[in-house]
Amino acid sequence: MIDLTKYNAVLEKNYIRKLGRVSQVVGLTVESIGPDVNIGQTCLIKANKYSDAVLSEVVGFKNNNILLMPLGDMSGIGPGNIIEAQEKPISIRVSERLLGRVLDGDVFAGEFVPGFDRSMVDGYAVRASDTFGCSDSIPAVLTLAGEVLMGQAARAALAPGTCVAVSTGGDLPEGADAVVMLEHIEDYKDGLIGIMSPAAPGNNIIFKGDDVSPGDKALTDGTVISPYDIGILSALGRSTINVRPRPVVGVISTGDELVSTTEIPGRGQIRDVNTPMLLALMEQFGAEAKNYGIVRDSESELTSAIALAGALCDVTLISGGSSAGTRDMTARVIGALGEILFHGIAMKPGKPTILGAIGSKPVFGLPGHPVAAWFVTELFVRPLIARLAGNVLKRRIVTARLSEAISSNHGRAEYIPVELSADNSGTPDREYISALPIKSKSGLISSLASADGYICIPRDVEGIARNMIVTVTLFT
Numbered sequence: 001m002i003d004l005t006k007y008n009a010v011l012e013k014n015y016i017r018k019l020g021r022v023s024q025v026v027g028l029t030v031e032s033i034g035p036d037v038n039i040g041q042t043c044l045i046k047a048n049k050y051s052d053a054v055l056s057e058v059v060g061f062k063n064n065n066i067l068l069m070p071l072g073d074m075s076g077i078g079p080g081n082i083i084e085a086q087e088k089p090i091s092i093r094v095s096e097r098l099l100g101r102v103l104d105g106d107v108f109a110g111e112f113v114p115g116f117d118r119s120m121v122d123g124y125a126v127r128a129s130d131t132f133g134c135s136d137s138i139p140a141v142l143t144l145a146g147e148v149l150m151g152q153a154a155r156a157a158l159a160p161g162t163c164v165a166v167s168t169g170g171d172l173p174e175g176a177d178a179v180v181m182l183e184h185i186e187d188y189k190d191g192l193i194g195i196m197s198p199a200a201p202g203n204n205i206i207f208k209g210d211d212v213s214p215g216d217k218a219l220t221d222g223t224v225i226s227p228y229d230i231g232i233l234s235a236l237g238r239s240t241i242n243v244r245p246r247p248v249v250g251v252i253s254t255g256d257e258l259v260s261t262t263e264i265p266g267r268g269q270i271r272d273v274n275t276p277m278l279l280a281l282m283e284q285f286g287a288e289a290k291n292y293g294i295v296r297d298s299e300s301e302l303t304s305a306i307a308l309a310g311a312l313c314d315v316t317l318i319s320g321g322s323s324a325g326t327r328d329m330t331a332r333v334i335g336a337l338g339e340i341l342f343h344g345i346a347m348k349p350g351k352p353t354i355l356g357a358i359g360s361k362p363v364f365g366l367p368g369h370p371v372a373a374w375f376v377t378e379l380f381v382r383p384l385i386a387r388l389a390g391n392v393l394k395r396r397i398v399t400a401r402l403s404e405a406i407s408s409n410h411g412r413a414e415y416i417p418v419e420l421s422a423d424n425s426g427t428p429d430r431e432y433i434s435a436l437p438i439k440s441k442s443g444l445i446s447s448l449a450s451a452d453g454y455i456c457i458p459r460d461v462e463g464i465a466r467n468m469i470v471t472v473t474l475f476t
C-alpha cells in the first residue's frame with residue numbers, strides 16, 4: 001500500500017473540498033475526509049469544479065477520471081492502483097527509426113553471438129598445453145603455421161607444436177584453445193615463434209554464444225529502444241521489430257502577441273517558443289506530435305482548434321491563456337467542449353495549469369511562460385505520455401550540495417533549475433557535486449538551457465540553506 005503521509009499535500013481536507021466530489025474509490029490512500037472517501041481508503045479522484053491546488057502527477061486517465069499521484073514518487077504504483085490509460089495497443093512492425101520506440105514483446109535471439117570462437121587480441125592462437133611452463137628465459141618454441149585472415153574461416157586445424165597468427169576478432173582454428181598476445185612472443189623470423197608467457201585454456205578468446213545464444217532473451221518487452229539496443233538487434237540480424245504505436249499529441253499555442261519562428265516580431269510581439277519546444281518534448285517522450293499552430297485569443301478560433309485537436313489526437317496541449325483573466329479563454333473553451341477536472345496547481349512556476357477532458361481524452365492547458373510550460377509538461381504530461389506509449393518513466397536523481405541559499409515561502413512547491421559541477425571541497429574519497437540554483441523569471445527559457453536538472457522545495461518549506469544536500473532530478 002502507498003505511504004499515506006505523502007498524500008497530505010494532495011488530499012488534505014481543503015484540497016478535496018476544492019477539488020469537488022470524489023467519484024470513485026480505487027487508487028490512492030487518503031488521510032481524511034470527503035463525502036465519498038474514508039480514512040485509509042484508496043480513491044480515484046475526480047474534480048468536477050475548478051480547484052485551487054492539486055499537487056500530484058497525472059498517471060492515469062480513463063472515462064474522465066484522473067489518477068493523481070504525489071510528485072516525484074512513483075514507488076508503490078502497482079497494477080491495482082493504475083488506471084489503464086487506453087486499450088492495450090496493437091503492435092506495429094517497423095524497420096526504420098527504431099530509436100525511442102517502445103518494444104512490444106520480448107526479443108529472443110535466434111542465433112549465437114558471436115557465431116564462432118574469436119580472438120580478443122592481436123596475437124597467436126595456440127594449444128595452451130604447448131605453452132605450459134614457458135617463461136622469458138625458457139620460451140616455448142612453436143612452428144608458425146600461417147595466419148588467419150579477417151573475415152575468413154581458419155583454414156586448418158591447429159596441429160600440436162604449432163601456432164597461427166590471428167588478429168582481434170579473427171576466427172580461431174580447431175584445436176586452438178588460447179591466444180597469446182603479441183607482447184608475449186618473439187618472432188625468430190625463421191618460421192618459429194617463441195612464447196614467453198604461458199597461456200591457460202580460454203585465454204583471450206570470446207567463445208561462440210558468449211554474448212547471446214539461441215533462445216536467450218535479448219531485449220525485454222516495454223524497452224524504450226536506445227542506440228545500444230539497436231546494436232543488439234543488428235548483431236542478431238533483426239532489422240524489423242514490433243513496437244507499440246505512439247500516442248498522438250496535438251500542440252496549440254494561443255496569444256495575440258505570438259508570431260511564428262520565421263517572422264520578425266514587432267513591438268509588443270514575441271516569437272512562439274512553446275510550440276517548437278512542446279513538439280520536440282513530445283517526440284522526446286515517445287509521442288507523435290501534431291502542430292495546430294498559433295491561435296489568437298479568440299473564443300471561436302480556440303474552440304475550433306481545440307475541438308479539432310481533441311478529435312484527432314490522444315492528448316491535446318494548449319499553452320497560454322490558462323490563467324483566470326478575461327483574455328484567458330482556455331479553461332472556458334475546454335469547459336464548453338468537455339469538462340474541467342482541475343484548474344490551478346500549487347507549484348511555482350506552473351500555477352495556471354488546467355486539466356480537462358473532451359470525451360475520454362485528456363486536454364492540458366499549460367501556462368504560457370515557457371519555463372512554466374516546460375515544468376508542467378515534465379511533471380504532469382510526461383508520466384501520462386509514458387503510460388500511453390506503454391513504457392515506464394524512469395527519472396534519474398543525484399544528491400548534491402546546494403551552493404547558494406534559496407528562499408521560498410509562498411505556499412507553493414517551487415521547482416528550480418540547477419547547474420551541477422564538481423565540488424572541490426570534498427576529500428578524494430568523499431566527493432560532492434555542487435548544485436547552483438539558476439534564478440530567473442519564468443519566462444526566460446535560457447535558464448533551462450544551462451541547467452542539468454531541477455530541485456523541488458516543498459510547499460511548506462521556507463527555503464534551503466547553503467550547503468544543504470539536495471536531491472536533483474536530472475534532465476533526460
Ligand code: AMP
Pocket residue numbers: 253254255257258270271272273274275319320321322323367368369370443
Ligand atoms: P498567458 O498564459 O497567455 O497569460 O501567457 C503568459 C506569458 O507567457 C505571457 O508573457 C505570454 O506572452 C507568454 N507566452 C504565452 N504563450 C507563449 C509562447 N507560445 N511562447 C512564448 N511565450 C509565450
Ligand code: MG
Pocket residue numbers: 254255256320321368
Ligand atoms: Mg495569453
